[in-house]
Amino acid sequence: MDAPLTLATPSKDDRKHAFRNATWPERLAMHEAIAAHKAEAIAARRDLGRRYLVRHPAGCEVTRERAIAQQDLAAETLGASEEAIRLAVGRTAQHNNGSLEFPVLAHDFDADSETLRLAVSPLVIAPIVRYFGMLPVLFNLFVTRAHTTAFLEHTAHMFHLDPEDVVSLKVFIHLTDVDDDCGPFHALPANLTQKILDEVPYRGIGRITDEQVGELAGWDNVVKVMGPPGTVAFADTTRCLHFGGRPRKPGKPVRDMLVFQYLLPTSLLFPIDGDTRHPRFLPQLEPRGEAEWDALIGATHT
Numbered sequence: 313m314d315a316p317l318t319l320a321t322p323s324k325d326d327r328k329h330a331f332r333n334a335t336w337p338e339r340l341a342m343h344e345a346i347a348a349h350k351a352e353a354i355a356a357r358r359d360l361g362r363r364y365l366v367r368h369p370a371g372c373e374v375t376r377e378r379a380i381a382q383q384d385l386a387a388e389t390l391g392a393s394e395e396a397i398r399l400a401v402g403r404t405a406q407h408n409n410g411s412l413e414f415p416v417l418a419h420d421f422d423a424d425s426e427t428l429r430l431a432v433s434p435l436v437i438a439p440i441v442r443y444f445g446m447l448p449v450l451f452n453l454f455v456t457r458a459h460t461t462a463f464l465e466h467t468a469h470m471f472h473l474d475p476e477d478v479v480s481l482k483v484f485i486h487l488t489d490v491d492d493d494c495g496p497f498h499a500l501p502a503n504l505t506q507k508i509l510d511e512v513p514y515r516g517i518g519r520i521t522d523e524q525v526g527e528l529a530g531w532d533n534v535v536k537v538m539g540p541p542g543t544v545a546f547a548d549t550t551r552c553l554h555f556g557g558r559p560r561k562p563g564k565p566v567r568d569m570l571v572f573q574y575l576l577p578t579s580l581l582f583p584i585d586g587d588t589r590h591p592r593f594l595p596q597l598e599p600r601g602e603a604e605w606d607a608l609i610g611a612t613h614t
Contacts, residue, residue: 321349327580331475332516336509339516343478346578353577353613357446360604360613364441368434372546374443374481379502379548380535381439386542388435389485391426393541396570397487400455411467412557415568416455418593427453428597431483431572432608439546440481440574448481448574449610451581452593455487458495458557458567469558470519471500474549477579486543487568494567497537497545497556504529505553520553582614 322330322345330342347354374381386393399420405413421427430436431450440448463469474480490496500508508528512520525534537545547554557567575581592610599611606612 321584322346324580324584327584331477331580335513335515336478339478343578346584349584350577350614354446356613357448357577357607360447360607361441361445364447364604365438368438371435371438371442374439374546374548376443377501377503379443379551380499381546382535382537382539383544384539384542385435385485385544386540389430389542389544392430393485393487393570395421395426396455396485397568400457400487400568405457405459409468411458411460411464411469413457413459414454415457418453419596421453421596423596423598427570428594436483436572437608443481443546443548444479444574444576446576447604447607448576449579449582449614450572450594450597450608451575451579451610452573454571456557456569456571458560460557461559463559466519469555470521471498471525471553471555472519473505473514473516473551473553475516476581477550477576479576480548480550480579481574482547482549483572483574484537484545484547485570485572486537486539486541487570488565489540490538490543490567491564492536492538493561493564495556495558495560496567497547497554497569499535499537499545499547499549499552499554500525500529500533501535502548502551504533505551508553525553577614582610 322342327342330338372381372383396416399416403415405415406417407414431453484497508520511528512524514520594609597609599606
């Protein structure tokens, strides 16, 4: 096993290498190095998170062991879902990563939109605060479309980990009915993902096969997120091996999903010291001089 990276003040290139090309122990070591450098920001977010949960104690539970949870929240997400569908209908892709199209991006949502109100609501934020142990950063949101008609190797059609950090959360909201023939999102719970990472030299740029997952963790343990519009999944896509959007069977609808992304200050997408700041995907959310709000939108404590 390669020796973990131990850097007091990691450069941007060091961080990119660790999260995109390094072994899991190296990624963990880099996360800890960044966390040590950002201890003040993390402490402030922990305090904000504690105060947030005093006011908003309810919500679903995303355990550290599984790092994935599913709920039917059709009634609660109806306004945001209808809004996202309206924006997506007839839209060509603004971005395409090979396996998915992105017809709607973060800048398409007004600051007072139903979608952004949902993304910052206690329904979504409280479970994330409990999972993170601190107030998150709402980093991005978008609509994905599983458009492909062929399975694409070495893409998100295969088991992989997202590269942004070793802890994060995405919230996936079905905009269409999704069954086993519509390319549902699949995720392996974090504890079983760790079992595979202990056996397979995953470096971020590779992909894990279905056969490896079945052999080392058991295919029955893979969580398939299926259900009608309004089905919601919380998943740590940096800790849980996952895939989605595989080709649907003939006659099945194209799978559209609304996705919210939440990060910690340790993410490689946030600057350290003199780094060039990453463009904000949600510039329509402006600071208000309120500690909780400003931290939630990433204007402070990153």
